[in-house]
Amino acid sequence: MHALTYHGNKDVRVETVPDPELRDADDIILRVTATAICGSDLHIFRGKIPGVREGDVLGHEFMGVVESAGRGVTEVAKGDRVVIPFVIACGECFFCKLGEHAACECTNTGSGTALNRHDVRPPAALFGYGSLYGSIPGGQAEYVRVPHANVGPLRIPDELSDEQVLFLSDILPTGYQATINAAVRRGTSVAIFGAGPVGLMAAACCRMMGAERIFMVDHHPYRLDFAARTYDVQPINFDEQDDPVAEIVEATAGRGVDACIDAVGFEAKGSIAETVLTTVKLEGSSGTALRQCIAACRRGGVISVAGVYAGVLHAFLFGDAFDKGLHFAMGQTHVQRYLPELLYAVQEGRLHPEAIISHQLPLQEAAKGYAMFNDKQDDCRKVILTP
Numbered sequence: 198m199h200a201l202t203y204h205g206n207k208d209v210r211v212e213t214v215p216d217p218e219l220r221d222a223d224d225i226i227l228r229v230t231a232t233a234i235c236g237s238d239l240h241i242f243r244g245k246i247p248g249v250r251e252g253d254v255l256g257h258e259f260m261g262v263v264e265s266a267g268r269g270v271t272e273v274a275k276g277d278r279v280v281i282p283f284v285i286a287c288g289e290c291f292f293c294k295l296g297e298h299a300a301c302e303c304t305n306t307g308s309g310t311a312l313n314r315h316d317v318r319p320p321a322a323l324f325g326y327g328s329l330y331g332s333i334p335g336g337q338a339e340y341v342r343v344p345h346a347n348v349g350p351l352r353i354p355d356e357l358s359d360e361q362v363l364f365l366s367d368i369l370p371t372g373y374q375a376t377i378n379a380a381v382r383r384g385t386s387v388a389i390f391g392a393g394p395v396g397l398m399a400a401a402c403c404r405m406m407g408a409e410r411i412f413m414v415d416h417h418p419y420r421l422d423f424a425a426r427t428y429d430v431q432p433i434n435f436d437e438q439d440d441p442v443a444e445i446v447e448a449t450a451g452r453g454v455d456a457c458i459d460a461v462g463f464e465a466k467g468s469i470a471e472t473v474l475t476t477v478k479l480e481g482s483s484g485t486a487l488r489q490c491i492a493a494c495r496r497g498g499v500i501s502v503a504g505v506y507a508g509v510l511h512a513f514l515f516g517d518a519f520d521k522g523l524h525f526a527m528g529q530t531h532v533q534r535y536l537p538e539l540l541y542a543v544q545e546g547r548l549h550p551e552a553i554i555s556h557q558l559p560l561q562e563a564a565k566g567y568a569m570f571n572d573k574q575d576d577c578r579k580v581i582l583t584p
Contacts, residue, residue: 200338206244217342222269232259249327256337257283282532288348299529372398375503378526379456383407392420396460457490462504502527
């Protein structure tokens with residue numbers, strides 16, 4: 198089959214690789230009908246994620262049709278059209294029973310390591326994200342093996358297009374969890390840092406949940422313009438506004454917003470000091486977006502972190518967060534928990550995730566799609582690939 202493979206920093210290629218095969222009783226083989234390039238894929242593309250090897254198949258946002266199923270598969274059958282969560286969960290462990298699927302204890306059997314010596318278990322496996330997350334080949338391919346297929350794959354009604362439901366695999370539940378973690382409800386004011394796909398999905402979910410006022414901070418005019426038109430956000434371009442936090446605080450009677458959502462993460466443009474520290478491996482992430490969230494949030498407010506972080510942060514400002522009595526919520530998305538309610542919201546027309554799609558390309562042009570998305574060419578918001 199054809200699949201997109203990794204070959205180093207900014208080097209991805211569509212190559213012929215062996216077809217996937219059923220290995221375990223609860224595996225399925227999926228014929229991929231649509232897959233997407235995620236912002237998290239760009240971390241790999243830029244060589245920022247350890248444990249991704251040459252030849253690894255990338256991609257964790259995908260859907261398709263079940264081609265074959267192991268003898269232990271009971272929840273889906275051959276011919277079913279399904280969306281696949283990017284998190285692979287067993288459904289039976291301590292964390293899965295709590296609905297915390299991203300902390301599943303059983304699926305990451307690769308060379309992934311725990312975060313520290315007191316945490317003996319690695320996180321759940323993810324599709325297409327290297328050995329740290331289970332060495333599971335991804336879905337930017339014609340076919341993919343889906344393990345633990347009784348937990349996660351979601352049947353899609355025929356009346357919904359691939360474009361309407363594809364983002365149930367990752368960015369829509371990620372934006373939704375960020376909104377829930379931010380305690381957004383009717384009347385809430387919220388600032389979203391980052392107008393990429395997750396930030397845009399968070400804005401959509403904030404609107405659905407009744408947020409009264411949404412500020413969105415980014416520096417790409419085309420993304421901010423889209424967010425303003427589509428989700429009625431108040432855009433703030435930090436290349437034009439020297440102090441976006443001051444604008445947010447001034448606009449909220451000097452208090453700050455009720456909640457901030459960090460949809461940027463560890464690759465935020467940092468200070469000169471942060472650039473030096475990351476270069477010499479003394480820190481793993483820029484703390485720029487998180488510092489702005491802390492400053493823009495009112496006392497007693499919430500910081501919801503959807504962006505990916507790694508390693509040590511420079512100038513975390515923990516004292517400021519303590520003094521303001523801020524609440525923090527963060528982590529990988531428990532996708533399986535949210536899928537039924539989000540599918541229902543799409544069916545009812547309360548969410549239109551397909552609105553963010555800007556480019557659709559054949560899988561053979563995946564490398565072009567990565568470069569376009571990475572370099573923000575042609576007003577690229579989100580790229581869909583069709584095998």
